[in-house]
Each structure stands twice: as structure tokens, then as C-alpha cells.
Amino acid sequence: MRPTLQDMASILNLSKSTVSRALAGDPRVAEATRNRVVALAERIGYRPNPIAQGLATRRTNIIGLAVPCAPRSLSDPFYLEFLGAAGDTAMRYGYSLLLSAADGDGADGYHPHMELAHSARVDGMILTEPKIQDERVGILRKMGLPFVFLGMAEDPDVSWVSGENTGGAAEAVAHLIDLGHRKIACVTGPADQTASETRFKGYREALAEAGIPLDLNIVASGDFTQIGGYQAMKSILRHDGDISAVFASNDVMAFGVMRALREAGLVIPDDVSVLGFDGIPLTQYVNPPLATVRQPISELGSAIVEVLVGQMNGKSLCPIHKVLNVEYQPAGSVAPPRCR
Amino acid sequence: MRPTLQDMASILNLSKSTVSRALAGDPRVAEATRNRVVALAERIGYRPNPIAQGLATRRTNIIGLAVPCAPRSLSDPFYLEFLGAAGDTAMRYGYSLLLSAADGDGADGYHPHMELAHSARVDGMILTEPKIQDERVGILRKMGLPFVFLGMAEDPDVSWVSGENTGGAAEAVAHLIDLGHRKIACVTGPADQTASETRFKGYREALAEAGIPLDLNIVASGDFTQIGGYQAMKSILRHDGDISAVFASNDVMAFGVMRALREAGLVIPDDVSVLGFDGIPLTQYVNPPLATVRQPISELGSAIVEVLVGQMNGKSLCPIHKVLNVEYQPAGSVAPPRCR
DNA sequence: CTAATTAATGCAACCGGTTGTATTATTCGT
DNA sequence: ACGAATAATACAACCGGTTGCATTAATTAG
Secondary structure, eight states: OOOOHHHHHHHHTOOHHHHHHHHHTOTTSOHHHHHHHHHHHHHHTOOOOHHHHHHHHSOOOEEEEEEEOTTTTTTOHHHHHHHHHHHHHHHHTTOEEEEEEEOOOSTTSOOHHHHHHHTTOOSEEEEESOBTTOHHHHHHHHHTOOEEEESOOSSTTSEEEEEOHHHHHHHHHHHHHHTTOOOEEEEEOOTTBHHHHHHHHHHHHHHHHTTOOOOGGGEEEOOSSHHHHHHHHHHHHHHOOOOSEEEESSHHHHHHHHHHHHHTTOOTTTTOEEEOSBOOGGGGTSSSOOBEEEOOHHHHHHHHHHHHHHHHTTSOOSOOEEEEOOEEEOOTTOOOOOOO | OOOOHHHHHHHHTOOHHHHHHHHHTOTTSOHHHHHHHHHHHHHHTOOOOHHHHHHHHSOOOEEEEEEEOTTTTTTOHHHHHHHHHHHHHHHHTTOEEEEEEEOOOSTTSOOHHHHHHHTTOOSEEEEESOBTTOHHHHHHHHHTOOEEEESOOSSTTSEEEEEOHHHHHHHHHHHHHHTTOOOEEEEEOOTTBHHHHHHHHHHHHHHHHTTOOOOGGGEEEOOSSHHHHHHHHHHHHHHOOOOSEEEESSHHHHHHHHHHHHHTTOOTTTTOEEEOSBOOGGGGTSSSOOBEEEOOHHHHHHHHHHHHHHHHTTSOOSOOEEEEOOEEEOOTTOOOOOOO
């Protein structure tokens, strides 16, 4: 059996409370006593039982992470990198990440991730893929559980951390326009997600800036997966094969787009330029390398944990909205349009 | 405040124990009483506090998952898919996954993932990337904590779940040989991992079978990352540019290999064929699509959780070794060698 | 009709910590 | 030298459940 606080107390002829306080660094215990306690703990390998601590303090030091399981995310390297950074930062603050990898997007009013929230097992939650009119906000707020979104939330009272979607998309699309592209297709994400909306907005702004009318025939929505991007591109090509560039709302969909274009006999970038979003490492390893808007993925992971930790400690009661800079990253998948 | 068992008991004029037993389905409580209890629980939204349950029962219903954070894994889609399936299956069995995403591989004798194990927060652990002579085995065994490896472990007494590495690699390499390839380079994983060893063994077996001598000049080891594959391939090309095919021990490294080949002016598959391992979805989206050995990634995730759950329930005291079939998946990155 | 069973519930200890307050031992001022 | 302040530690309640055993009530057998 692992030693308990009581074991330590018995050995040292002290009370549980003194031992507990000694380990917690309470200034009330004498220096000499603390040393004895620490030495013994070291020697017999005592470690406080976090479950018992959790019961007593009502804090678990665990952060719940709601990653959408199906169909997206769990094959999107973006999330892995994000998750790694978040986990690392959490650890630095003394927290662990409890994964809620559940199917179901709450379309039926049932939010599987909220199970975790209700469970009293976590001190706070990180939510991904904020929706327009996200029902989870109400649920969590009612419970008084701190939470932070990865991605912009509509409600001004909730905290979130996001990349500069609109500006980044606008800048990248403007770059396509500068090269001479006029017919630029767009593969968006699911309409109910704020990330889809904000990136699409950047696309529209860039077109508007250049005086190019929005043509909905060359806009299709995917679901942030490779297949989704593939299918969306197919559908665009059926309507109108005469595009010279495509902006996909994330890299993974861009890969699907590239495949659809190739299957249509089009060469990238000679016939069609392709632009992604996210900046996952893989973009540099495909052929041709994918131009993209690089998000600081790891920083997003770190920042979101830091914001959440702040909320949990009650330091900042007011909501925090953090926008991290993104950067257009040119690559071989983008070139001037074919002369004609 | 969320209602407690005591609250329920007070309202119903029952004792805590009866309420607890009613909810647990103990046959000793009267049917009518149970109904009252369940109805009230439903009405006021009572949910047992898992922390308190954990303290009382000494079970947390949490599975620890040690994912190697740096440098690999957390950008390898393989792990995400695995993780998704594992999380899903865990949930089905009433468990959650606690992530240990920490740096450090124990090279200095310190294993960050073991923190989780020591914490008494988890009922069992899933370990990835088993090493040859893995020190973690001793640590966990001493604590008596159930654990299962993803990938073959040397020690016959530990449980593991793995794809058929050796056979799969041999079959795929044999396919290259059938096509006429003779000089087949190999980019292996880190030498201390069993996965590297077993896949490399398949490569050697296929060569031996065909009477082709092993040439260590065209073998280099990577670290299962894109960059690692890229650098390993570069180094092979420096020694000997005259290869006609490459077998990379995982898909992600294969992407790096492809990039290195392209930078050397070589065309895939005309000049050099490339073969990967894992079968991540992305293989079908790169150009040309990557031939690979498809592992049943989701099944690996499900199976490993099931094995672990079995161990935790003490059903099976004897170690379980589960090998899942893999399948060679041809694609455009492999073609007969250029005639000369 | 009483003793022995059985059914239903309650009591109280326990899991392993934290923390407010009481207690004892020192030290200090005057 | 004595009461007050201070330092160091102990006591005991509490967090919210689970569980062995005692208790009470109802039923059955003889």
C-alpha cells in the first residue's frame, strides 16, 4: 500500500494536520519539523492522493478538453499539435487534460462533452469548434464552470482564443488576386461554426476590396475533412470548371481539393492554384507544397490553457478574447493564373 | 450547489446508504423505494460525485494515456485516429482518458508519464512506443498498475496490442521486389523502439527471401517524423544515389522521403518508388498517393482499451498479446523500376 | 402464540486528505 | 514574576460517497 498522510504522522509522532501543512508550506509549522516531514516523504516516497485532495478541496486540477471526435478533428493534425501544446502547458500549471472524445455534435440537443462538465471531475473546460448560437455556453454558465473556446465565440461574455481568421484569409486571398486571379473558388467549413464564418468573411472582404463580385456558384461548404474538401471541390467543378484558384478553409480540406483537381485532370498550380489555412507541418511535404495561412498552433494551445487557468483562479472575472497573429505562407501550390 | 447523496436522503427521509444502494441497483432495497429514489434523482438532477466515489472505491474509472509528445506523435495523424477510437471505446466501458502529454523519453531515467501512474488518479495505463528494454515496465509492475502497450513488448509477461509489423513490411517489400526492384533503401524508426525493429525485420526477411544481400549503406534511421524521414533520405542519397525504391517505416516519414527525393530531382514513382507504413488517410491525398501498409488504426485503439479493461477487472491475469492484421495497399507511389 | 426467518432500512466507519479552531508551550514586556 | 502575545502543534469536522454489520419490521413456521 502506498503511504498515507496518517502513516507519515504516526511515524513522526505528529498529527495529520501538521504533516499536511508542512508539505503545503504553511508558515505555521516549524522549520525543523518541516524538514523532518519532507525528508520522510522523500524517503518512503509519499505522494498525496489527488482524489482525496480533490474531495477535500473541491478542485481536481484537471482540465476537460472537448475534442470533436467524428467526423473531423481526430484525423486533423492541427488538433494533435494543439493538444500537445495544451497538455504541456497544462502540466506546467499543475493540471492534466481529461479527454472527452465523444461522437455527437449536439444536433439533437444532447452534448456528449457536457457529461464531462457535469461530472464534477474537471475544474474547467476547453471547448473546440464554437458554433454560432452555441448551446454549450448556457449549460456551462449555469453550472458556473469556467471554460474557454478555441475559436471566436459570438457571446461577448465568454472567453476565447483564436487565430486571426478573417484578416489571415483576406490577406492570403488578396495575394491570389494580386497574382491576377479573378475566379477564386472557396471551400468553407460547416456553416454553423464561427471559424467557417470568419474565414469566409476574409475571403469576401478580399474580393470586395478588389471589386470582384461574390459568385456563390464557386463556393461550397465542406466539413473540415479531406473527404469533405474533395466532395466540395467536385461539386464546384460540376457547376463551373473555369476557376483559376481555390481557397480552402483548412489545410486538410485543401488536400482533398487538390485530389479532386488532379482527378479532373488539372495541374496544380499551372491550371489552378490552391490555398489552405492552418499551416500544419504536412503542407510542406505534399506535392506541390501547399500555400497556407500559418496559425501559431502551439501558441494557441498554450494561450488557451493560460486563459483558462486565469479564469479558474478567479483572477480575471471579465471575459478574455485573445487573437493571435497568423501569417500567409506562400508555397508551390500558388502561381499566377495561366495566360490566355 | 449540486445535490449530494445526503440531500437526497433528507428529502426522502431515507439514509445515505439506502439511497446509495438504490442507485447502485442493490437488490436489498425495495422496488418502491428504488423508484422514489430514481425519480427524485431524475427530478433534481442528482449525479454522484466521481471524486467521492473514487475515494471510497479506490477506482477512478480513468485510463491514463501516455502519448509521446516530442518530437513525434503529436503531429502524426496515426495517433489522433488511434486516440479517437480509444477514447470512444473507453467511454463505452465507462472510462475516460487522461492524457499525459509530456516531453522526455526517459533517456535520463526520468519518465514523465510515470507521474501519472504514481498519482493514483488512473486505474490503468496505455503506453505507446514500447522500447527495447523498456524501463516503464518495471515501474508499473512494482506499483501493480495494469497497463497495455501499443506495439509489441519484449517482455512476455506484459500485454500488448500491435499490427502485424514484420509480416506487413515483408509483404509490401516483397511486392517491390516482385516489380523488379533490387536496390531498395530503408528508412527505419529509432533503434530503441520495437516498432522500428519489427518493421525493419520484415524488410530484411523480404530481401533474404529474394536472395538480395542487405546493404547497410542504403539503410538510415529516422525518428518517425517528417523531418526525420527527410534527413534520413538525404543522407542515403549522399551515400548512394542509385536506389530504385524506398521503404519508410511509417507514412509520415515517407512524406519526408518524398520531399527529399523531389529535391534531388527524382520523380516518384518513375525514378524511385516509395512505400510507407500505417495507412493514415492522408496517404491517399498526396501526390502521387502513397503506397502503404494499412494498419487498422481504429481497431488498435478499441482493442487496446478492451484488453486493458480486461486486465483492470482482473478477469485475465495472464498477459494478452494481440496482433491485428495489416494490409498492403498499393498506390501511385510504387511502380516498376525504370528500364535501363 | 412465540420463535425463527427474511426483508428493508439505518448506523457508523472508512477512503485520504484539508482546514477552522482549540490547546499547549514559549517568549515577551513590564 | 505574571499576564499577554506568539509560536507550534493537535483535535475534530468535513468533503461525498461506499459498505459491513446492526436494527427494526414483517412474514413464516412450528
